[in-house]
Amino acid sequence: MSKRIADQTEELVLPILEELSLELVDITFEKEGQNWFLRVYIDKENGVDIEECGQVSEKLSDKLDEVDPIQAAYFLEVSSPGVERPLKKEKDFQEHIGKTVYVKLYQPIDGEKEFSGELVDFTDGYVKISYRVKTKKKEVEVPFDKIAKAHLAVTFD
Structure with missing residues (x-):
């Protein structure tokens, strides 16, 4: 259903987003407690403001x-995806090379189902992530279709 x-x-x-030169990031329809929420996440190059969210919500x-x-009955929420923006489409990965990402897989690779590190490359349907295990730097190539969930990750250096 969702x-x-x-x-x-x-x-x-x-069509609403195209008219306002905005990008669709994600849509979710979820039940939380007794209430249903339809959430629409939008963005543009330098971020969206509350007025743009309001315009989209109204239209x-x-x-x-x-x-x-x-x-x-449901609540409609239109907002920015925030700093931990989800990465859903191939173009999302291509546009965020060099950024820190968190990726969760459907099945383990090298015994691991979760990776957090720098998004190094996206080529031919593979996401390459550079990550650290203690003091060692490692790289993993993950098939795009094996990714269950991915988002930008906030790092505190």
Whole structure:
């Protein structure tokens, strides 16, 4: 159900974002406690502000009211993805080479299912991450289709 709603919401929000020169980062439809939340994460090169989130929220709310794809009561939230921006698409990885990332896998590679380190490269469907184990620097190549979850990671040096 939530995948279908996310797909329908994406169809409705993409023209709005294009008109405002904004990018869609992610859409989630989740139940928290008794309430359902439809969350739309947007961004642009130098970040989005509250006015842009408000514009998208207002226009998307009108479209959702017209089409009415969600039967349950829900809260609509439109916001920035924040500093730990999710990495979902191949282009997300390509655009963030050199940044620190956290990647969780469906199946282990070299006995590990989670890696945190520098995103070194993305080529031919493989994500290359440089990470540290104690004092040793290692690299791992992860097939894009084996990634369960990934996001930018905040580091404190």
